[in-house]
Amino acid sequence: MHTRITELLGTRYPIIQGGMQWVGRAELASAVSNAGGFGILTALTQPDPQALADEIRRCRGMTDKPFGVNLTILPSTAPPPYEEYLDAALESGIRIIETAGRSPKEFIAKAKAHDAKIVHKCTAVRHALSAERAGVDAISIDGFEAAGHPGEDDVGGLVLFAAAARAVKVPLIASGGIGSGRAMAAAMMLGAEGINMGTRFCATQEAPIHDNIKQALVAAKETDTNLIFRTLRNTGRVLKNAISDEVIATERRPGGCEFEDIRPLVAGARGRTTLTDGNIDGGLVWASQVVGLIDDIPTCAELIERIVTECREAMRLGLAAFEV
Secondary structure (H helix, E strand, O other), X not given: OOOHHHHHHOOOOOEEEOOOOOOOOHHHHHHHHHOOOEEEEEHXXXXXXXXXXXXXXXXXXXXXXXXXXXXEEOOOOOOOOHHHHHHHHHHOOOOEEEEEEOOOHHHHHHHHHOOOEEEEEEOOHHHHHHHHHHOOOEEEEEOOOOOEOOOOOOOOHHHXXXXXXXXXXXXXXXXXXXXXXXXXXXXXXXXXXXXXXXXXXXXXXXXXXXXXXHHHHHHOOOOOEEEEOOOOOOOEEEEOOHHHHHHHHHHHOOOOOOHHHHHHHHOHHHHHHHHHHOOOOOOOOEOOHHHHHOOOOOOHHHHHHHHHHHHHHHHHHHHHOOOO
């Protein structure tokens, strides 16, 4: 496959592994890159910038293929040292930085000075255009089906991908609810030049999470996600479990809900423990509606080859329908 995304990333296929908190570590990123996709380490999964540099070094010991680093920039009363994480990545030779959250504008000049490219992840066309004006090299846009924070506009990928492709000039990556070759073919036909998958890569043999969580993703249906933080205007999509059900019940109670009311339930450390000990009801498990299309736990290599084969076949069959 050859698109502007494969040119930008230096990969065989335009398939990107999402930068997932606690999951984007060397085991998964290297496996995706070795299989022809583009693996991503998640900067804030590491406790400090030096640990990120160490993780980059560890990943390089597992693959000689390109991989990148995700830096999610969120508003906080006590923000982590974002620029120091960026410095650690750039000084370690990383040349693709995936940013998410608020605008990466303040970091673009530094990245460019190191000959690095910025792929910015957003959830709305207006945000994509703003990032393009700021100088990013590619846009990754999340449809409403996505795990994590899909924004507040509630626009599904079928419309959002086409709207974004019509609006931006830089290469576009489709993200959210994608986990099959048919979905990849659809995204490409809507104008995307690559896809980003998070939840689907969680259900692979190399994903560094407990098998109980992987099996829960396989067992789930497309209706088995919850939208939390709706009342706080910070919508998040997670797997249905006892914790996310309790969060929703708290948000809906008479008198309203403040973040402090649910903070103990949604603590990041609690979610991290859930991923490692396998207690499905122990904390939040971030997952997209693509869980309804996950039936197995393949290796990353098996998954990527399957998706590419299915994508090509879907495109062939689609074109065949119009042959005279």
